[in-house]
Amino acid sequence: MARFLTAGLFKSTYLALVLNAAVNVVDALVGCFLHFRPVAKLRAVQRHRPMLRRRSSRLLRWLAGFWWVTSTLEVLSLKRPVFEAIETALTSNWILGSATLSIGGVVTFGLMVTGAFLLSRMLRFVLEEDIYPRVRLARGVPYAISTMLHYVILLVGFVLAVAALGYDMTKFTILAGAFGVGLGFGMQNIVNNFVSGLILLFERPVQVGDIIQLEAVTGVVTHIGIRASIVKVGDGSEVVVPNGKLIADRFTNWTLTDRKRRLEVAVTVGKDADPQRVMEVINGVAVGHPLVATAPAPQTCLTEFVAGGIKFELRVWTNRFEDARPLCSDLNVAVHKALTEQGIALL
Numbered sequence: 001m002a003r004f005l006t007a008g009l010f011k012s013t014y015l016a017l018v019l020n021a022a023v024n025v026v027d028a029l030v031g032c033f034l035h036f037r038p039v040a041k042l043r044a045v046q047r048h049r050p051m052l053r054r055r056s057s058r059l060l061r062w063l064a065g066f067w068w069v070t071s072t073l074e075v076l077s078l079k080r081p082v083f084e085a086i087e088t089a090l091t092s093n094w095i096l097g098s099a100t101l102s103i104g105g106v107v108t109f110g111l112m113v114t115g116a117f118l119l120s121r122m123l124r125f126v127l128e129e130d131i132y133p134r135v136r137l138a139r140g141v142p143y144a145i146s147t148m149l150h151y152v153i154l155l156v157g158f159v160l161a162v163a164a165l166g167y168d169m170t171k172f173t174i175l176a177g178a179f180g181v182g183l184g185f186g187m188q189n190i191v192n193n194f195v196s197g198l199i200l201l202f203e204r205p206v207q208v209g210d211i212i213q214l215e216a217v218t219g220v221v222t223h224i225g226i227r228a229s230i231v232k233v234g235d236g237s238e239v240v241v242p243n244g245k246l247i248a249d250r251f252t253n254w255t256l257t258d259r260k261r262r263l264e265v266a267v268t269v270g271k272d273a274d275p276q277r278v279m280e281v282i283n284g285v286a287v288g289h290p291l292v293a294t295a296p297a298p299q300t301c302l303t304e305f306v307a308g309g310i311k312f313e314l315r316v317w318t319n320r321f322e323d324a325r326p327l328c329s330d331l332n333v334a335v336h337k338a339l340t341e342q343g344i345a346l347l
Contacts, residue, residue, distance in 0.1 A: 044129035116157020144201040196243035
C-alpha cells in the first residue's frame with residue numbers, strides 16, 4: 001500500500017508540474033497571439049487585452065486542474081468508482097407529486113441557464129466592441145439590438161434548460177399559456193411596462209444618454225430595462241420611471257436629435273441708455289464666449305419698455321446641453337461687467 005501510494009503521489013506531482021509548465025507555455029502563446037497584427041487590430045483586443053489575457057489564463061488553469069484531478073484518480077485506481085458514484089447521484093430521481101426530477105437534470109438546467117447568460121454577454125461584448133463601431137447605425141439602434149439579443153438568448157436558453165430538466169414540454173406549454181392569462185389579468189401594469197419597454201427599444205423616442213424632462217424630473221437616461229428606466233438627475237440621485245409613463249405620458253426630450261440648447265438672458269437697463277449701443281455690447285459679450293455656438297449666431301433684441309427702463313433679451317445657442325447652466329451664469333456676469341464698464345445703468 002505504501003509503495004502504491006508513494007508511486008501515485010510521485011506521478012500526481014509530476015503531472016501537476018508538467019501541466020503547470022504547459023499552462024505557462026500556452027498562456028505565453030495566447031499573449032503572443034493577441035499581439036499578432038490581424039488580431040491586434042480588433043478593438044476588443046486593443047481595449048481589453050489584459051482582461052482577455054487574464055480570462056484565458058483562468059480558463060487554462062481550470063482545464064488543467066480538471067485534467068490533473070481525473071488523472072490522479074486514474075493513477076490511484078479511483079476514477080471508475082468515483083465516476084460511478086457521481087453518475088449514480090446524478091441519475092437518482094426525486095418524485096414531487098406528478099413531477100420527477102433528478103440531480104443531473106437540475107445541474108444541467110443550471111449549466112444551460114448560466115451558459116445562456118455567458119453566451120449573451122460574449123456576443124454583446126463582440127458587437128459593442130468590434131461590430132457597432134464599424135457600421136453606421138442610428139443612435140440607440142445598437143442598444144436596442146443588444147437588449148433584444150439578450151432577451152432572445154435567455155428565453156431560448158431557459159426553454160432548452162427546461163427540456164433538459166426532463167419536463168414534458170406539452171405540459172410546459174399549457175402552464176405557460178395559463179401563466180400568460182394570469183399575467184394578463186393580475187399583472188396588467190407589469191405587462192404594460194414590459195411591452196412599453198419593447199416599444200421604447202424599437203421606436204426609440206428616448207435612448208440611453210438622452211436628457212429628458214418628465215413632470216418635475218429632469219435628468220439623463222442611464223438605463224432602459226424590462227419594466228422601468230432609470231433617470232439620473234442633477235443632484236446625483238436616480239429616479240426609477242416605469243416604461244409605461246414614457247409611452248403614455250407627455251415628456252420633453254432635450255437631446256432626441258441633437259444636444260443643442262437655446263438660452264435666453266434678460267437684461268434691463270435705464271431709459272436713458274442708447275438701445276443700439278446696449279445691443280452691441282451685449283452681443284459682443286456673447287460672440288466672445290467659447291461655449292456659445294457660432295451657428296445660429298447670438299442675437300440681441302429689444303423686447304419691451306418697462307417703467308423707468310428698457311428690457312433686452314440675449315438669445316444664444318450652445319452645442320452641449322450640459323453647458324447650458326454654466327454658460328447662462330457666465331453670460332450674466334459678463335454682461336453686467338461689460339455694461340457697467342460702458343457706464344450703462346442696470347435695473
